[in-house]
Amino acid sequence: SQQGEEDPQALSIQEGENATMNCSYKTSINNLQWYRQNSGRGLVHLILIRSNEREKHSGRLRVTLDTSKKSSSLLITASRAADTASYFCATPTDGGATNKLIFGTGTLLAVQP
Amino acid sequence: NAGVTQTPKFRVLKTGQSMTLLCAQDMNHEYMYWYRQDPGMGLRLIHYSVGEGTTAKGEVPDGYNVSRLKKQNFLLGLESAAPSQTSVYFCASSDPQGTNEKLFFGSGTQLSVL
Numbered sequence: 001s002q003q004g005e006e007d008p009q010a011l012s013i014q015e016g017e018n019a020t021m022n023c024s025y026k027t028s029i030n031n032l033q034w035y036r037q038n039s040g041r042g043l044v045h046l047i048l049i050r051s052n053e054r055e056k057h058s059g060r061l062r063v064t065l066d067t068s069k070k071s072s073s074l075l076i077t078a079s080r081a082a083d084t085a086s087y088f089c090a091t092p093t094d095g096g097a098t099n100k101l102i103f104g105t106g107t108l109l110a111v112q113p
Numbered sequence: 114n115a116g117v118t119q120t121p122k123f124r125v126l127k128t129g130q131s132m133t134l135l136c137a138q139d140m141n142h143e144y145m146y147w148y149r150q151d152p153g154m155g156l157r158l159i160h161y162s163v164g165e166g167t168t169a170k171g172e173v174p175d176g177y178n179v180s181r182l183k184k185q186n187f188l189l190g191l192e193s194a195a196p197s198q199t200s201v202y203f204c205a206s207s208d209p210q211g212t213n214e215k216l217f218f219g220s221g222t223q224l225s226v227l
Contacts, residue, residue, distance in 0.1 A: 031214060042117075042203055042218035043156075088155060092214070098163050099144050099207040099214050100171070103156040 005104050006089060012110040019076040021107040023089030024069075030095060032065055032072050037086045037106070046074075046087075081113045115139055119204050119219035126194045126226045134189040134222050136204030144207045145187040146171070146216065147179060149200040156203065162187055163209075194226045 158171030
């Protein structure tokens with residue numbers, strides 16, 4: 001079963017626009033992570049936000065976390081063609097004891113040049 | 114620094130054949146994981162290991178076996194492959210020390226079972 005569900009499933013924007021992806025999860029967490037996957041490649045960690053944080057920034061990425069709504073959002077500002085990829089949210093399954101993660105189904109982002 | 118390396122990258126099997134996927138990491142990580150990725154389903158955890166000589170079942174362990182004889186290697190075995198095991202397999206590792214919970218992934222193995 002999936003812990004995280006991303007919305008939308010697919011998103012197409014023009015270069016320079018902002019892209020927002022949302023993630024909902026089911027159980028209490030101590031952190032939430034976002035990963036990127038380029039076509040035919042493995043996942044790459046982007047950012048981690050802890051349950052006591054509401055917002056976190058990393059370069060052009062902004063992540064928010066609302067634990068009361070069990071949801072998170074990933075904002076990519078001033079998107080580039082190189083941002084074209086699938087984006088997944090992931091949450092720990094056992095309170096982080098073994099770093100096991102459950103992944104959502106992902107958002108496929110296409111940035112048109 | 115290679116990170117997480119998976120071999121082979123592609124493989125085609127016939128139903129009933131066996132094979133082993135190899136994962137090697139050079140980051141001295143304690144934890145290692147095997148996931149499978151199917152279209153529209155995200156990644157699902159098959160098995161994982163929290164240290165040399167230990168293994169545990171994940172969400173979808175049936176039809177797979179694993180071994181962690183050396184800290185740097187994590188092997189995934191299919192004893193009798195089935196078409197339902199056609200998937201992309203990813204190995205990952207992580208470091209339990211400190212506050213670094215993120216996973217490092219290999220580039221994947223695309224497996225087709227005919």
